[in-house]
Amino acid sequence: MTDRRTFLKNLSLLTVGGWAGSKALAATPAASKETIDAITAATESAGAKKIGLQTYSLGQELLQDLPNGLKRLAKMGYTDLEIFGYQEKTGQFGDYNPKNTTFISPKDYKRMAEDAGLRISSSHLSPSLREYTKANMPKFEEFWKKATDIHAELGVSYMVQPSLPRIENEDDAKRVCEIFNRAGEIASKAGIRWGYHNHSNEFKRVLKAGEKPEQNPNPWAPPKGTYIEELFLKNTDADKVMFELDVYWAVMGQQDPVEWMENYPDRFKLLHIKDRWIIGDSGMMNFPNIFKKAYEIGILGYFVELEGDRKGRTQFEGVEKSAAYLREASFVK
Ligand code: MG
Numbered sequence: 001m002t003d004r005r006t007f008l009k010n011l012s013l014l015t016v017g018g019w020a021g022s023k024a025l026a027a028t029p030a031a032s033k034e035t036i037d038a039i040t041a042a043t044e045s046a047g048a049k050k051i052g053l054q055t056y057s058l059g060q061e062l063l064q065d066l067p068n069g070l071k072r073l074a075k076m077g078y079t080d081l082e083i084f085g086y087q088e089k090t091g092q093f094g095d096y097n098p099k100n101t102t103f104i105s106p107k108d109y110k111r112m113a114e115d116a117g118l119r120i121s122s123s124h125l126s127p128s129l130r131e132y133t134k135a136n137m138p139k140f141e142e143f144w145k146k147a148t149d150i151h152a153e154l155g156v157s158y159m160v161q162p163s164l165p166r167i168e169n170e171d172d173a174k175r176v177c178e179i180f181n182r183a184g185e186i187a188s189k190a191g192i193r194w195g196y197h198n199h200s201n202e203f204k205r206v207l208k209a210g211e212k213p214e215q216n217p218n219p220w221a222p223p224k225g226t227y228i229e230e231l232f233l234k235n236t237d238a239d240k241v242m243f244e245l246d247v248y249w250a251v252m253g254q255q256d257p258v259e260w261m262e263n264y265p266d267r268f269k270l271l272h273i274k275d276r277w278i279i280g281d282s283g284m285m286n287f288p289n290i291f292k293k294a295y296e297i298g299i300l301g302y303f304v305e306l307e308g309d310r311k312g313r314t315q316f317e318g319v320e321k322s323a324a325y326l327r328e329a330s331f332v333k
Helices: 004-014 022-026 033-046 066-076 106-116 134-154 170-188 228-235 247-252 257-263 287-296 315-328
Strands: 052-054 080-083 119-124 158-161 193-197 241-246 268-274 301-305
Touching: 052 119, 066 106, 066 315, 080 301, 106 119, 106 134, 119 134, 119 301, 134 158, 134 170, 158 170, 158 241, 158 268, 170 193, 170 228, 170 241, 193 268, 228 241, 241 247, 241 257, 247 257, 247 268, 257 287, 268 287, 301 315
Parallel strands: 052 080, 052 301, 080 119, 119 158, 158 193, 193 241, 241 268, 268 301
Antiparallel strands: none
């Protein structure tokens, strides 16, 4: 009988590229049929769904007592973490909260997560440099090279940039994409996949450089310009850059996340499962359809994320209720 912790440890050793559903393993040449069968059997007996959490959801509540906080998360049913708070200068991990005093080295973070039976499979980080110019390319390369080394120690499968550079026209977007491609190239050398995560501003349309918006646009004509998200998808290379779709922020950007997955089935590899607060509570997110499409396109994993109004409740409470919702949902595999 394999207990859950041993099972997870074995799984993380065997996984290439992160989330180890039996399907992913079947595609891994190194894994023998016996190994796959053993893992499939263990998954079934453990009855474990793979549920990820973006730790930004907890902020200081987690960092104040990280070892015990991580154990609480494992008990709730979380299996994977996407962390945040990479410190460019020190290579440690903390919080953007200026009051934070907890900073953790990649080795310690990895060990603490493993002790709790969790795997850190992803990390959110963005360069502090905001000018995406050709002249700054060496500085971006330097940032991503160092970050890649640190994240290789952490053992992640993914590094994801969650912040949008300033983009006013198509040329700006193309320049940003050159830097995204380069970041992806650097990360891939350490076996890490590089991705971009959206909020709602990526669903604003921009025009070509020099093109002026119409003064009195015909209200019946389709709007001019291209979504920034679409420019990113079209101007990055699929073998270097993947996308993490935040389904809630897509809806806030007046988009249907299912349609985006349908239109770019090979590009969206991860999801942020997010709602107004607790997952499934608002009723405004069509999670059954979102998960159905995600499985159809072969998504590699998802991370729960809670932000915003908690109405006097703790973040841990929201994170626990969200895990319970996903554990019980028949549409979540
Ligand atoms: Mg998000």
